[in-house]
Amino acid sequence: MHVVVCVKQIPDPAVPGELDPGTHALKREGKLILDESDSYGVEMALQLVDKAGGGEVTLVSMAPNGEVSGLRTALAMGAAKAILVSDDALAGSDALSTAKVLAKAVERAGSVDLVLAATESSDGYTGTTPAQMAELLGWPSLTFAKQVDVAGGTVTVQRQTEAGYDVVEATLPAVVSVTAGVVEPRYPSFKGIMAAKNKPVDTVTAADLGLAADAVGWAGARQRITQVAPAPAREAGERIEDDGESFQRVVAYLEDLKVV
Amino acid sequence: MRFAFTDDQIAFRDAVRDLLANECPPAVVRAAWENADGRSGAAWGALAEMGVLGAAAPESVGGLGLSVLDLVLITEETGYAALPEPFVEHALVAVPALPDPTAAAAGTEVVTAALGGAPVAPYAATADAVLTEEDDALVLVSRADLRVEPEPGVDGSRRPGWISWDAAATLGDAGARAAALDRGALGAAAQLVGLTRRMLDLTVAYVQDRNQFGAPIGSFQAVKHRLADARTALEFARPLVYRAAWSVSVGDPDAPVHVSMAKALASDAATLTAQQTLWCHGAMGYSFEYDLHLFMKRAWVLAAAWGDAAAHRARVGRAVL
Numbered sequence: 001m002h003v004v005v006c007v008k009q010i011p012d013p014a015v016p017g018e019l020d021p022g023t024h025a026l027k028r029e030g031k032l033i034l035d036e037s038d039s040y041g042v043e044m045a046l047q048l049v050d051k052a053g054g055g056e057v058t059l060v061s062m063a064p065n066g067e068v069s070g071l072r073t074a075l076a077m078g079a080a081k082a083i084l085v086s087d088d089a090l091a092g093s094d095a096l097s098t099a100k101v102l103a104k105a106v107e108r109a110g111s112v113d114l115v116l117a118a119t120e121s122s123d124g125y126t127g128t129t130p131a132q133m134a135e136l137l138g139w140p141s142l143t144f145a146k147q148v149d150v151a152g153g154t155v156t157v158q159r160q161t162e163a164g165y166d167v168v169e170a171t172l173p174a175v176v177s178v179t180a181g182v183v184e185p186r187y188p189s190f191k192g193i194m195a196a197k198n199k200p201v202d203t204v205t206a207a208d209l210g211l212a213a214d215a216v217g218w219a220g221a222r223q224r225i226t227q228v229a230p231a232p233a234r235e236a237g238e239r240i241e242d243d244g245e246s247f248q249r250v251v252a253y254l255e256d257l258k259v260v
Numbered sequence: 261m262r263f264a265f266t267d268d269q270i271a272f273r274d275a276v277r278d279l280l281a282n283e284c285p286p287a288v289v290r291a292a293w294e295n296a297d298g299r300s301g302a303a304w305g306a307l308a309e310m311g312v313l314g315a316a317a318p319e320s321v322g323g324l325g326l327s328v329l330d331l332v333l334i335t336e337e338t339g340y341a342a343l344p345e346p347f348v349e350h351a352l353v354a355v356p357a358l359p360d361p362t363a364a365a366a367g368t369e370v371v372t373a374a375l376g377g378a379p380v381a382p383y384a385a386t387a388d389a390v391l392t393e394e395d396d397a398l399v400l401v402s403r404a405d406l407r408v409e410p411e412p413g414v415d416g417s418r419r420p421g422w423i424s425w426d427a428a429a430t431l432g433d434a435g436a437r438a439a440a441l442d443r444g445a446l447g448a449a450a451q452l453v454g455l456t457r458r459m460l461d462l463t464v465a466y467v468q469d470r471n472q473f474g475a476p477i478g479s480f481q482a483v484k485h486r487l488a489d490a491r492t493a494l495e496f497a498r499p500l501v502y503r504a505a506w507s508v509s510v511g512d513p514d515a516p517v518h519v520s521m522a523k524a525l526a527s528d529a530a531t532l533t534a535q536q537t538l539w540c541h542g543a544m545g546y547s548f549e550y551d552l553h554l555f556m557k558r559a560w561v562l563a564a565a566w567g568d569a570a571a572h573r574a575r576v577g578r579a580v581l
Binding site for chain 2: 072073076187188189190191193194196197
């Protein structure tokens with residue numbers, strides 16, 4: 001089985017991010033790391049290939065400056081190879097342009113049975129790319145998967161809902177987005193880390209994928225960030241003097257939140 | 261010549277750092293003070309699975325053949341986490357010397373060590389074997405031949421014990437013993453650097469959070485200067501530890517002197533930092549429920565282990581004069 005995992009390399013969330021004042025886009029010049037939300041997809045893919053008794057995991061990623069640090073992490077976990085799309089023309093790409101690029105990269109990966117992606121990235125949060133990719137590829141799209149099983153040309157997932165989960169299935173090939181926490185991502189082993197640097201990374205441009213320059217990047221984006229504003233400061237909480245009955249206020253508060 | 265760690269060495273460090281952040285938070289260190297064997301539980305197995313415990317074993321016996329230089333940043337991270345395990349004794353001192361390190365690499369056999377001083381080994385009562393010395397030779401004593409008398413320690417997790425034995429297997433000559441001793445001192449120095457960083461991180465966060473006279477106490481010079489002194493000591497010690505790791509790895513004839521310089525300065529930096537960070541915390545620093553003491557007490561123990569600062573200064577002195 002050949003599973004492709006879409007992985008995003010993002011600025012380290014531990015370092016405060018900065019927006020470009022002109023374009024309002026996130027600055028991505030420094031070292032990038034594997035988005036933690038993608039490590040679940042990588043782990044899931046490795047487990048599915050193991051279960052299938054053979055095959056391999058290919059990564060696809062789009063990142064500036066030929067960045068491979070995050071890819072190396074996923075390769076160290078056990079993925080076999082990667083396709084990296086890196087091109088100055090891609091700067092400013094919106095979710096749809098990104099989906100076009102990733103869909104072309106998936107086609108470049110050859111015969112693919114399944115594409116896994118995170119539900120959303122930790123730095124962009126649009127959450128639309130996996131479904132857009134599926135549409136461009138003409139493949140079924142299953143989202144919010146918390147469990148994924150593949151058998152007999154069919155993928156079956158437990159799709160997370162507010163109340164529980166739905167069981168949905170699709171024929172392969174398909175695109176599945178997985179939720180964080182579906183599996184426990186493995187730690188890369190030292191052997192894996194040493195092997196990762198010799199694994200092939202196919203670095204390509206938008207033109208290599210047959211994408212016109214005006215279909216991607218700022219030129220192709222149909223979405224503009226018109227304004228950004230800092231998040232409002234946290235407001236002071238409500239103080240309640242305990243008169244022996246204040247637990248009822250706590251219960252009412254939790255009921256309001258629909259926690260209880 | 262490139263004086264920087266390789267991408268692999270940085271990747272090893274990051275992998276171990278992530279593992280320890282998950283598997284060895286302060287709650288695990290605290291639990292090791294109270295539990296039966298003083299050890300971490302899951303972290304040891306996870307390190308074995310990652311390949312860390314057997315990394316220093318030669319490739320001919322199934323190891324990765326990594327050098328002390330490859331492992332120094334990892335060892336520093338085990339100090340930062342105050343990993344309650346005989347990590348230095350096992351992974352740095354014993355594994356490269358064992359004829360068959362298979363079980364030690366898998367973590368199923370735990371080897372501790374007592375070299376260069378009193379026959380006292382951490383985790384002596386539960387280890388499967390002890391690497392020690394007999395007539396200047398490097399020897400291995402297995403559990404069956406070992407007698408242990410527990411000794412109370414200031415760090416509740418280390419479980420030191422006096423060892424004596426009836427029979428031991430010789431692993432190497434005086435040269436092997438000296439090399440093992442240097443690996444131990446270097447490993448302790450690296451852990452002390454990690455502990456120093458951790459005590460500083462905890463304290464820098466605390467003094468920014470704790471307000472007095474209407475301002476964070478970290479804004480007062482009397483507090484800032486103490487932490488600046490500690491940071492300076494750390495920055496002087498750290499390059500010596502990395503240099504010593506390089507010297508040991510390439511077999512520099514001056515490696516023992518470099519190890520002693522590293523251990524002396526790392527011991528001093530950690531001891532100074534323990535004192536300064538304790539003061540900056542005020543009474544909080546003394547409380548058992550707060551985490552600082554877990555790192556402070558480990559620092560005190562390691563500053564005295566594998567030769568204290570005075571012993572290593574004396575060795576540098578003998579080499580110079």
